[in-house]
Amino acid sequence: MPAALIPRDEVVRRLFDAFRTFGYEGATLARLSEATGLGRASLYHYFPEGKDGMAREVIALAREWIKSNVNAPLVNVGEPATSRLKTALRNVANGYDNGRAACLINIFGIGDANDVVREALRETASLYSHGFERLLLDAGVQKSKAREISFDTVIQIEGALVLARALDDRSVFTKRIQKLEKQYLELIG
Amino acid sequence: MPAALIPRDEVVRRLFDAFRTFGYEGATLARLSEATGLGRASLYHYFPEGKDGMAREVIALAREWIKSNVNAPLVNVGEPATSRLKTALRNVANGYDNGRAACLINIFGIGDANDVVREALRETASLYSHGFERLLLDAGVQKSKAREISFDTVIQIEGALVLARALDDRSVFTKRIQKLEKQYLELIG
DNA sequence: TCGTCTTGACCGAACGTTCGATACAATGTA
DNA sequence: TACATTGTATCGAACGTTCGGTCAAGACGA
Numbered sequence: 420m421p422a423a424l425i426p427r428d429e430v431v432r433r434l435f436d437a438f439r440t441f442g443y444e445g446a447t448l449a450r451l452s453e454a455t456g457l458g459r460a461s462l463y464h465y466f467p468e469g470k471d472g473m474a475r476e477v478i479a480l481a482r483e484w485i486k487s488n489v490n491a492p493l494v495n496v497g498e499p500a501t502s503r504l505k506t507a508l509r510n511v512a513n514g515y516d517n518g519r520a521a522c523l524i525n526i527f528g529i530g531d532a533n534d535v536v537r538e539a540l541r542e543t544a545s546l547y548s549h550g551f552e553r554l555l556l557d558a559g560v561q562k563s564k565a566r567e568i569s570f571d572t573v574i575q576i577e578g579a580l581v582l583a584r585a586l587d588d589r590s591v592f593t594k595r596i597q598k599l600e601k602q603y604l605e606l607i608g
Numbered sequence: 609m610p611a612a613l614i615p616r617d618e619v620v621r622r623l624f625d626a627f628r629t630f631g632y633e634g635a636t637l638a639r640l641s642e643a644t645g646l647g648r649a650s651l652y653h654y655f656p657e658g659k660d661g662m663a664r665e666v667i668a669l670a671r672e673w674i675k676s677n678v679n680a681p682l683v684n685v686g687e688p689a690t691s692r693l694k695t696a697l698r699n700v701a702n703g704y705d706n707g708r709a710a711c712l713i714n715i716f717g718i719g720d721a722n723d724v725v726r727e728a729l730r731e732t733a734s735l736y737s738h739g740f741e742r743l744l745l746d747a748g749v750q751k752s753k754a755r756e757i758s759f760d761t762v763i764q765i766e767g768a769l770v771l772a773r774a775l776d777d778r779s780v781f782t783k784r785i786q787k788l789e790k791q792y793l794e795l796i797g
Numbered sequence: 798t799c800g801t802c803t804t805g806a807c808c809g810a811a812c813g814t815t816c817g818a819t820a821c822a823a824t825g826t827a
Numbered sequence: 828t829a830c831a832t833t834g835t836a837t838c839g840a841a842c843g844t845t846c847g848g849t850c851a852a853g854a855c856g857a
Contacts, residue, residue: 444633445719448847460849461803469848521718528773529710529718530634537776544774570771574784578767582759584717585733587726595763637813650837652814659813 430455430465435477439521443474444530471533478539481523482546488514490550500558500607507550508600511576518583518592525577548573558607568606575599619644619654624666628710632663633719660722667728670712671735677703679739689747689796696739697789700765707772707781714766737762747796757795764788 437454438446448470452459466472488510493503515522524544527536548569555565579595626643627635637659641648655661677699682692704711713733716725737758744754768784 441720442631442633442718444631447845449845458804459847460805463848464802522770524774525714525770526718528770529631529715531630540774541776544771570780571784574764574767574771574780576767577770578763578765581711581714581717581766581770582733582763585713585729587730591759591763595760636811638811646836647838648813649815649839653836 425456427465430457431473431476431480434473435480435523436520438474438477439523439526442526442529443532446470471536474527474532474536475539478523478527478536478543482539482543484514485543485547485550490546490553493550493554494557496557500554501604503554504603504607505600507554508596512593512596515576515580515592518580518589521584522577522580525581544573554603555607560606572599614645616654619646620662620665620669623662624669624712625709627663627666628712628715631715631718632721635659660725663716663721663725664728667712667716667725667732671728671732673703674732674736674739679735679742682739682743683746685746689743690793692743693792693796694789696743697785701782701785704765704769704781707769707778710773711766711769714770733762743792744796749795761788 433455434451437451440446441450448459448462451470451473452462455462457465462473463469466476468475489507492498492506492510495503495506498506514520524540524547527540532540550569551572552565552569555568556562560568575595576599579592583589583592622644623640626640629635630639637648637651640651640659640662644651646654651662652658655665657664678696681687681695681699684692684695687695701707703709713729713736716729721729739758740761741754741758744757745751749757764784765788768781772778772781
């Protein structure tokens with residue numbers, strides 16, 4: 420299994436998938452090894468700080484994903500607000516595999532994570548809502564209202580993911596995304 | 609440590625707290641033992657089916673909690689709809705310790721639970737929204753709308769819990785409960 | 798040959814689970 | 828009343844397995 424064939428970014432992406440599927444405690448080294456195709460020891464070559472280091476890099480990947488797939492489209496001033504919103508929500512739906520995949524912001528919030536992870540989690544969650552807030556501000560929505568709605572957006576995304584998983588019904592998630600789009604279009608359309 | 613002093617119900621309640629705090633994988637026998645004051649072996653006297661059996665009883669407790677603390681108040685036809693709603697939402701806030709405690713519907717939805725747990729989870733989540741749906745139907749809201757709003761309610765509760773934990777800010781949850789109350793009062797007030 | 802990468806054996810600790818023994822109150826028997 | 832029996836609750840110790848993590852040695856491309 421020549422690991423040089425899979426670039427480091429791809430390794431982190433596979434770790435990301437494993438963590439969001441099994442949770443932090445459930446993502447054992449055996450599973451992380453299987454998910455990446457790398458031996459346990461090889462993983463420690465790439466991530467000398469072990470499982471914790473992998474988790475940190477995975478969170479960093481999540482943050483970058485939000486930046487480029489959610490926030491960047493939302494603040495892309497070259498486009499009209501409505502299409503910016505649609506692009507972002509489409510990316511959100513795809514990013515969670517239409518409700519099949521969990522969100523790291525939820526996953527890593529369970530149990531007792533260390534301080535570094537907790538802080539990264541807080542930043543990432545905050546970042547998430549800021550993108551939507553910016554869009555609303557651009558569209559002329561007043562500050563406090565924009566803040567409230569953007570928080571509400573992330574709450575609905577996270578909540579829909581939880582309920583879709585519990586009910587084993589992905590449409591709970593996809594329908595909620597559609598409803599979010601409608602709500603936004605009423606505001607900024 | 610004479611365990612006869614703590615009734616079985618109390619043991620299950622403490623297990624409930626441990627599971628929702630640490631997650632299924634994170635709730636090790638050592639932690640469950642510490643949470644209950646019972647030795648590991650003693651836990652197997654009460655729960656011959658082990659950790660899995662404990663999880664099932666804990667989910668059953670959650671279901672009973674929803675029935676008596678959320679659904680029962682919501683369908684209490686002796687009271688006006690508005691006070692029914694207020695009672696239920698107050699109980700919800702208390703039940704999650706104002707956003708400090710996680711929801712089992714989320715916790716047990718992570719990782720690969722067995723079929724029995726998955727089914728219990730689905731029933732419990734479904735039960736949760738049904739209470740709110742009933743209230744709305746009683747207040748004259750039409751069927752499809754009631755269904756949509758009741759789903760939305762559970763989504764908001766779950767999402768707010770996730771975000772409050774990630775941001776380490778309980779007010780995210782309590783404010784959302786207040787907002788839910790306001791939304792309902794506009795509908796049924 | 799040098800440095801990067803992989804491998805498989807290995808570590809101590811913790812995992813979920815089981816076991817045998819014990820303490821004790823309730824019940825049966827004389 | 829006296830003693831044996833039974834059933835419940837608890838414990839410490841240990842089971843085999845897996846955990847996260849380490850190590851020395853070798854494979855392989857530059």
